[in-house]
């Protein structure tokens with residue numbers, strides 16, 4: 273194992289927690305700095321994972337964290353901007369800081385998670401353009417000093433994700449109609465276990481250097497079809513009403529003004545780009561429909577299924 277000591281940035285998030293466990297199980301030593309380590313109870317008990325409280329956005333802190341590591345993995349990302357966290361700061365400036373810290377500490381291996389459809393020039397949203405810029409930046413530097421691999425997943429699902437679970441929560445409460453924006457947006461949802469396994473395999477693979485891997489699941493769905501799958505699993509009687517484009521946009525304008533920003537204009541713009549590989553990406557094998565059906569068969573009573581999801585979130 274050439275890259276034994278790994279600095280995992282963004283390891284406190286959904287994908288990061290799964291990746292930390294996968295890496296620890298494969299014998300890597302993982303350092304996971306984050307803002308709120310006390311929230312990661314499930315990782316605390318594992319040998320091979322060191323949790324630290326740190327502000328990784330500070331260059332000095334990041335430099336210190338890089339000491340003694342052979343590889344860096346970056347999963348830091350945001351879906352919505354806030355006054356403190358702008359897309360440029362998180363997806364571009366932070367990536368520059370990582371590259372600088374790797375150069376200072378002569379770290380030669382860098383893995384980076386971008387997003388399917390990310391494109392600096394033609395991305396349909398600020399999210400996708402900033403993700404594309406960060407990815408290009410990392411690969412430009414990668415040609416010189418760093419062995420870089422980046423990953424472009426479609427939407428990622430798992431028992432503790434925020435995509436399926438968020439809609440499951442909303443549909444459970446819905447008694448009549450649910451007005452769904454962008455119902456025809458297309459996705460090839462990919463399972464978190466497949467994503468982290470593919471990433472962990474790549475660490476030691478020389479043929480992955482300089483590569484950008486689109487990651488998709490085996491099936492393509494519209495957003496409305498995904499919600500229908502969730503509805504079936506939950507035995508919900510909520511009727512999903514797909515909104516036309518003008519009302520989808522209006523919904524985004526209204527919801528982005530409310531606390532929590534459930535849906536923003538930038539999210540709406542991201543949904544204009546299909547999140548599918550269309551035969552060009554790495555197809556991971558786990559099927560969303562089997563996954564959802566599996567859960568509902570195992571926990572066939574609605575209350576059991578809800579309890580199961582709550583347990584996974586703890």
Ligand SMILES: NC(=O)c1ccc[n+]([C@@H]2O[C@H](COP(=O)([O-])OP(=O)(O)OC[C@H]3O[C@@H](n4cnc5c(N)ncnc54)[C@H](OP(=O)(O)O)[C@@H]3O)[C@@H](O)[C@H]2O)c1
Nearest residue numbers: 282283284285286287288307347348349385387426427428
């Ligand atoms: N999940 C998907 O469906 C999906 C699809 C395509 C691409 N991606 C990309 O994959 C990566 C991981 O996604 P995820 O679902 O695991 O996201 P997530 O659960 O939201 O985790 C994001 C991570 O970034 C960290 N982070 C965000 N803002 C930060 C800030 N200002 N300072 C320090 N840390 C900050 C979070 O730290 P805290 O825990 O402290 O907030 C967390 O560790 C992201 O880059 C995302 O864009 C995800």
